[in-house]
Amino acid sequence: MATTENSEAVTQAAGGDAALQDLRYNPADIEARWAERWAEQPDLYAAEPYPSAKPKYYVLEMLPYPSGQLHMGHVRNYSIGDTLARYMWMQGYNVLHPMGWDAFGLPAENAALKNNTPPRQWTLANIVAMKRQMNRVGFSYDWRNEITTCLPDYYRWNQWFFLRMFERGLAYRKKSKVNWCPLCATVLANEQVVNGCCWRHDEQIVEQRDLEQWFLRITRYAQELLDGLAKLDGWPEKVRTMQRNWIGRSEGAEIDFALADECTVPEDEEKARRSGTAILPARDDVKPSGNKIAVFTTRVDTIYGATSLQLAPEHPLVKQMAAGDPALAESVAALLEQQRKAREAGDVGAIEKHGVFTGYYAINPFNGERLPVWVGNYILLDYGTGAIMSVPAHDDRDYEFAKKYGLEIKVVILPRRGGEAVENGERDSLLPFTDEDSLLINSGEFSGLGCQEAQHKMAAVAQEQGFGKPTVTFRLKDWGISRQRYWGTPIPMLYCEKDGIVPVPDSELPVLLPDNVEITQQGGSPLGRIPAFVNATCPKCGGPARRETDTMDTFVDSSWYFYRYTDARNDKAPFATDTVAYWFPIDQYIGGVEHAILHLIYSRFWTRVMRDLGLIENDEPVRRLFTQGMVIRNGAKMSKSKGNVVSPDEMIARYGADATRMYSLFAAPPDRDLDWQEDGVAGVSRFLGRVYRFAIKHGSSAATSEAGSKSTRAAAPASPSPTTQALLRKLHQTIRKITEDFAGRWHFNTDIAAIMELVNLLTAAEPQIAAGEVPDAVLAEILRTLTLLLAPFAPYLAFELWQHIGQTDNLLRAPWPKFDEALAKEEQIEIPVQINGKLRSVICVDADATEEQIRDAALAEPKIAAAIAEKEVARVILVPRKLVNIVVK
RNA sequence: GCGAAAGUGGCGGAACUGGCAGACGCACCAGACUUAGGAUCUGGCGGGGCAACCCAUGGGGGUUCGAGUCCCCCCUUUCGCACCA
Numbered sequence: 001m002a003t004t005e006n007s008e009a010v011t012q013a014a015g016g017d018a019a020l021q022d023l024r025y026n027p028a029d030i031e032a033r034w035a036e037r038w039a040e041q042p043d044l045y046a047a048e049p050y051p052s053a054k055p056k057y058y059v060l061e062m063l064p065y066p067s068g069q070l071h072m073g074h075v076r077n078y079s080i081g082d083t084l085a086r087y088m089w090m091q092g093y094n095v096l097h098p099m100g101w102d103a104f105g106l107p108a109e110n111a112a113l114k115n116n117t118p119p120r121q122w123t124l125a126n127i128v129a130m131k132r133q134m135n136r137v138g139f140s141y142d143w144r145n146e147i148t149t150c151l152p153d154y155y156r157w158n159q160w161f162f163l164r165m166f167e168r169g170l171a172y173r174k175k176s177k178v179n180w181c182p183l184c185a186t187v188l189a190n191e192q193v194v195n196g197c198c199w200r201h202d203e204q205i206v207e208q209r210d211l212e213q214w215f216l217r218i219t220r221y222a223q224e225l226l227d228g229l230a231k232l233d234g235w236p237e238k239v240r241t242m243q244r245n246w247i248g249r250s251e252g253a254e255i256d257f258a259l260a261d262e263c264t265v266p267e268d269e270e271k272a273r274r275s276g277t278a279i280l281p282a283r284d285d286v287k288p289s290g291n292k293i294a295v296f297t298t299r300v301d302t303i304y305g306a307t308s309l310q311l312a313p314e315h316p317l318v319k320q321m322a323a324g325d326p327a328l329a330e331s332v333a334a335l336l337e338q339q340r341k342a343r344e345a346g347d348v349g350a351i352e353k354h355g356v357f358t359g360y361y362a363i364n365p366f367n368g369e370r371l372p373v374w375v376g377n378y379i380l381l382d383y384g385t386g387a388i389m390s391v392p393a394h395d396d397r398d399y400e401f402a403k404k405y406g407l408e409i410k411v412v413i414l415p416r417r418g419g420e421a422v423e424n425g426e427r428d429s430l431l432p433f434t435d436e437d438s439l440l441i442n443s444g445e446f447s448g449l450g451c452q453e454a455q456h457k458m459a460a461v462a463q464e465q466g467f468g469k470p471t472v473t474f475r476l477k478d479w480g481i482s483r484q485r486y487w488g489t490p491i492p493m494l495y496c497e498k499d500g501i502v503p504v505p506d507s508e509l510p511v512l513l514p515d516n517v518e519i520t521q522q523g524g525s526p527l528g529r530i531p532a533f534v535n536a537t538c539p540k541c542g543g544p545a546r547r548e549t550d551t552m553d554t555f556v557d558s559s560w561y562f563y564r565y566t567d568a569r570n571d572k573a574p575f576a577t578d579t580v581a582y583w584f585p586i587d588q589y590i591g592g593v594e595h596a597i598l599h600l601i602y603s604r605f606w607t608r609v610m611r612d613l614g615l616i617e618n619d620e621p622v623r624r625l626f627t628q629g630m631v632i633r634n635g636a637k638m639s640k641s642k643g644n645v646v647s648p649d650e651m652i653a654r655y656g657a658d659a660t661r662m663y664s665l666f667a668a669p670p671d672r673d674l675d676w677q678e679d680g681v682a683g684v685s686r687f688l689g690r691v692y693r694f695a696i697k698h699g700s701s702a703a704t705s706e707a708g709s710k711s712t713r714a715a716a717p718a719s720p721s722p723t724t725q726a727l728l729r730k731l732h733q734t735i736r737k738i739t740e741d742f743a744g745r746w747h748f749n750t751d752i753a754a755i756m757e758l759v760n761l762l763t764a765a766e767p768q769i770a771a772g773e774v775p776d777a778v779l780a781e782i783l784r785t786l787t788l789l790l791a792p793f794a795p796y797l798a799f800e801l802w803q804h805i806g807q808t809d810n811l812l813r814a815p816w817p818k819f820d821e822a823l824a825k826e827e828q829i830e831i832p833v834q835i836n837g838k839l840r841s842v843i844c845v846d847a848d849a850t851e852e853q854i855r856d857a858a859l860a861e862p863k864i865a866a867a868i869a870e871k872e873v874a875r876v877i878l879v880p881r882k883l884v885n886i887v888v889k
Numbered sequence: 890g891c892g893a894a895a896g897u898g899g900c901g902g903a904a905c906u907g908g909c910a911g912a913c914g915c916a917c918c919a920g921a922c923u924u925a926g927g928a929u930c931u932g933g934c935g936g937g938g939c940a941a942c943c944c945a946u947g948g949g950g951g952u953u954c955g956a957g958u959c960c961c962c963c964c965u966u967u968c969g970c971a972c973c974a
Contacts, residue, residue, distance in 0.1 A: 023929090024928080237893080238893065238894080238968085238969075241892075241893075241969080241970095242969060242970085245892090245969080245970060245971095246970095248973065250973070250974085252974080295974085296973095296974065297974060298973095298974065299974080310974090342972095350971095350972090351972070353972080376972095377972095378972045378974095379972085379974080380972080380973070380974090382973095383973045383974075384973070384974060385974095387974095388974045389974085390974090391974095395974070396972085397972050397974075398974085400972095473973080473974090475973060593968085593969090596969085597969095663914095666901090666902095666913085666914075667901060667902080667914085668901070668902070669902085672895090672902095673967085674901085675900085675901055675902095676901095677900075677901065677915065677916095679900095679914095679915050679916070680900095680901065680914065680915055682915085682927085683913095683914050683915055684914080686914095686928095686929095687913095687914080689928095689929090690929095693929090740905095741905095744905085745905065747903090747905085749901090749902070749903085749913085749914095750902090750903065750904095750912080750913080752913080752914090753902090753903075753912065753913035753914075754912090754913080755913095756912095756913055756914075757912075757913070760913090763930095830909080831909090832908075832909040833909095834908085834909090834954085834955070836954070836955085837908095837953090837954055837955040838955090839909055842909065874954090875954065876954095877908095877954050877955080879908060882908050882909095883908045883909075883955085885908080885954050885955060886954090887954050887955095
């Protein structure tokens with residue numbers, strides 16, 4: 001509709017004035033014409049197939065979820081990638097620039113509920129719509145390799161990979177507590193829980209449920225995933241840090257504390273009473289089975305300072321201890337509830353510490369001391385061993401806890417301030433003292449050792465004596481991939497009464513996801529309600545078997561999709577190994593920082609699995625990663641819920657695709673957030689109009705005079721006019737600036753500004769051009785180069801001008817212009833002259849003037865001469881080509 | 890609390906290695922062409938002052954001939970992480 005309005009306005013405005021009509025930049029018209037032409041050439045942006053003599057360049061933008069609507073974040077993301085792809089083609093690379101659809105997932109089911117449309121139909125219709133939008137913007141995708149993850153020719157390979165992982169013990173099933181979102185009615189991965197809430201429903205608190213789940217053993221690669229980060233120097237440091245934290249490696253020791261034979265003695269009971277804990281009877285009646293408590297610590301050097309053990313409320317031993325003890329059971333239940341609530345609310349860090357004494361004691365294996373065993377609400381079962389030794393003097397949390405419950409505080413690390421040991425009396429003010437650059441005290445034979453040294457020695461001693469060992473713990477958990485959802489890849493597993501868990505044979509892949517499944521909001525897997533799907537035959541015994549009815553997490557789809565792009569129509573294998581070897585790793589991956597952890601860590605894991613399967617040679621999927629900023633409007637991220645979205649369609653209809661995408665690159669450097677201002681789009685559109693009018697005006701005469709000359713040198717006359725010189729200088733400075741920027745900083749905003757400066761200079765030179773001061777051949781060369789410079793940023797206009805100036809070769813593959821240092825060089829430069837660091841004047845000198853000449857010119861400059869006449873010149877600082885600073889007294 | 894990034898005109902942003910602060914664009918103002926146009930072109934546009942000049946890059950110190958840029962302290966914003974033993 002907006003398009004119609006626009007063209008009507010143009011028609012009215014133009015009136016009958018043919019000349020004005022010709023000079024009016026009408027992007028709707030130009031872009032429609034080229035879009036149509038490009039649509040007729042499906043191979044327009046096709047990469048040369050492997051093997052190719054050209055150097056390869058694989059540029060990739062993160063594939064979208066087909067919601068049905070391209071939003072500005074997409075436009076920005078893809079504009080960056082598209083500009084780069086077009087530039088690399090012009091630099092002579094064989095560029096792979098594919099696109100696809102991350103098409104499984106919950107929104108399709110939600111839409112099905114809402115509109116009563118089958119997920120498949122909804123999704124495929126959305127893909128058609130978004131593909132149309134992408135083509136309208138003019139993105140240069142090689143659609144021959146398009147992938148759609150919800151189609152069997154893609155997801156069969158998810159199943160194939162799953163079976164390979166199952167064979168190698170990398171996929172396994174276990175009953176586990178899972179994060180359950182009641183709104184999604186499904187399990188969430190740990191990574192999908194944000195502050196205790198669902199990542200899709202940030203108000204919905206995640207519940208815990210016990211379910212049999214399939215897991216992928218990503219932890220087997222934890223160390224390698226961590227080590228690999230060090231080598232990813234083409235990745236933002238921020239992303240590497242986030243992954244490092246996520247993997248969360250900590251080195252320490254596991255120490256076994258034996259349970260003591262006797263239990264509570266009266267004085268401890270008294271202590272418990274004083275500290276306000278539940279009073280517990282002496283316990284020598286029941287002894288828990290198993291006689292030790294394993295504890296993980298990163299500070300084994302402080303073990304002589306341990307004054308209690310703290311167990312997680314869910315620790316198996318606690319269950320046994322509480323079994324015959326209702327009072328303890330009740331206290332533990334309360335602690336568990338506190339922890340659960342805090343976890344759900346996402347502020348586990350702020351939980352008020354509570355604990356309860358169990359009545360049991362454990363023996364510190366280093367010194368034989370009896371330590372009371374407590375249960376603490378701040379101890380997590382799923383980290384380390386679910387039990388800690390509490391060292392109040394040297395740990396913030398233990399200190400807080402010990403103060404509250406009146407537990408003993410034993411100092412075993414020498415407190416120091418600024419490297420100096422402090423007086424005994426001062427020690428208390430330094431507690432808890434957690435520094436590691438000190439010495440052990442009160443630690444038996446280990447006293448006097450440095451902390452680090454003691455950590456190694458004590459762990460070694462524990463190992464020798466058989467009550468512990470040095471160990472490494474990771475925060476990273478195995479990846480739970482089971483989803484009780486319909487719209488995902490069926491997990492290719494069968495359950496046979498006789499043979500148990502049986503994998504579906506390769507020959508029966510894909511396990512097709514049935515259509516016509518009723519989507520409801522009931523819990524459980526929708527597939528479980530389809531008898532035709534569930535009932536199968538066991539491949540081993542031929543008897544009846546039940547199919548797995550859970551589907552895979554959609555992050556499985558995106559963990560390896562970029563490999564499939566290299567060989568998307570392969571129906572014998574996920575891809576051909578030699579083709580992948582040619583294209584990988586991805587040279588440049590571009591997307592939002594919100595995928596810094598989930599997608600990017602899963603795909604690094606998947607890459608290593610495929611490598612170990614012998615399918616690929618690379619360890620890492622992505623050489624360089626670029627995370628672009630968000631699109632902001634009115635101070636908030638553009639989103640439907642904020643009501644501040646701007647539709648790309650509307651922008652394109654009003655200002656054209658070129659202006660819209662160019663604005664998305666012009667308004668901010670690509671790694672920063674972008675503030676969307678519609679007036680800015682209008683400004684870029686105006687600029688493109690100026691280019692258009694200038695080129696139309698001068699293009700025809702340039703076209704006829706051009707006579708095949710392809711270099712500025714050849715076109716330049718022997719003694720050019722000052723205008724000619726100035727224009728050529730600016731032209732080559734602009735080429736240089738943009739070329740260098742593509743190789744380094746990617747500040748496309750300043751590249752576009754540079755092109756604007758060039759155009760400003762050109763239009764300002766109109767009178768000189770009209771007076772014939774610029775030879776047609778030079779003008780032609782300038783126009784040709786300007787068009788090439790615009791090609792990566794504004795492809796529609798570039799194609800239009802390319803044709804207009806009489807060029808017939810393919811602009812997509814036209815060589816990027818080379819800059820000529822000699823032509824780019826300034827003849828005269830302005831040099832600021834300061835007195836005592838304050839700007840006082842500016843002098844103009846030859847670019848190759850000697851220091852002597854510059855100094856003389858500066859001192860002779862009338863203003864300067866007057867200012868220093870009465871003073872003594874102490875120093876003259878001369879920075880070649882930059883500035884003169886005269887220091888006077 | 891820990892870590893990272895950032896703070897520059899009315900706005901988005903330039904200034905890459907310390908060297909003319911505000912490129913380029915928006916908005917705004919004035920003018921031209923025009924019987925209206927959300928078009929195009931020209932000029933102006935950080936603040937103060939008639940001026941020479943002075944003051945300005947979140948605030949305060951420092952290093953330097955010279956600081957938006959380097960160092961120290963503080964403030965604000967955004968984003969990660971957050972009892973991980």
